[in-house]
Amino acid sequence: MYAGARNLQTACCRLGSGALLLLLVCSAVNAGDTLRCGSRIVATEDRMSEVRAACGEPALRDVQPQFDPRQGRSFNDTEVWTYNFGNNQLLRLLRFRGGRLVDIDTDGYGFVPPENPRCTPYDLVDGLSKYRLLARCGEPAERREMSLLSPEIRRYGRRSQQGEFVTAIYREEWVYNFGARSLLRRVLLENGRVVDIEDDGRGYDDPR
Template identity: 40%
Template sequence: MKRLALLCLLLPMLAVPAHALRCGTRVVTDGDRDFAVRERCGEPFYVDQFTSVSVRGADGPLETQIEDVYDVWYYNFGPRRLMVRLLFLNGRLQREETLGYGVTTIGDSCNLDALPAGTSAGEIIAYCGEPAARRNQRRANVRRDGLGNERYTPVRVEEWTYDFGDKRLLRVLTLQNGRLQDISAEGR
């Protein structure tokens, strides 16, 4: 009876979280290193990267700057499963986000008119493929606490241009921090 009670207490600790990503029979959870995730799930179909910088002791005798590197990986598991966006901070998995349904072939399901604001960059690549051209503009928001500490957070503004061939307008997508903000049409 004591063994059964002990087993009942230990089982919840051994259970896999309901939100954990499963790659075949392997499980990926928050805190896993990027190389372990790649080993379990394979190569992502799209990767994005950005950084932020924290400053301690600004304007003092000793200033320390710490750069954090964020990697965003996108996985497509086919049209019957949801795509997954994984956010890594300095090589460790921080967050998993499920997206829309995957595609059979990258770029074969493009309907820009159906993409809502907030669609992730990886979803756009999955549905429409790589854009014909990209233009980037980088800005930063700086937060200061008045005690010599600052945090520089990038604001990434991207312009992606899609060219669908003869007699059609160019479509220009504006993304901010990896999310769709606007779609416009331009003449050739």
């Protein structure tokens, strides 16, 4: 996939604007398989060290432990790196497994992170990525991490020789404290994104 993606991108760049179908294919390759950092291009199957050399340190490096039910333990082999290239470019989320890039996703347009985030309970909304949540509200007062098995069972192979595996969900519970006049907010994240927000008792004044 690594060599193929780059060869296809080079071919697209040499074609004129009239080759609409191939241009659409190029867009799909650029969106999901490759990322340009300055004059360099990174692609799926690249190593972490290669991505860092091309794109620099990410704005957020999120380690997401995954549970392997066959061995009964967790492995820290999954990471998501967030790159914020500014207001005019999309945020890029790069997922690595086993030290290699497996997926490139987007998360809306980038932004200049505030120096002193000022967060209210209304700033906590479903769908926020972890990076946007941290930029908007800062670190939570408490956090708890766990790895759960997804109820979804996926099957692979031909029907006569089918096997099954379960997928893992990296879950975090963050608690935000807005003071004694407000309720605590418990924020549930799954695989780096907010999926639920609940009230969690009366807040408190922090003397720090």
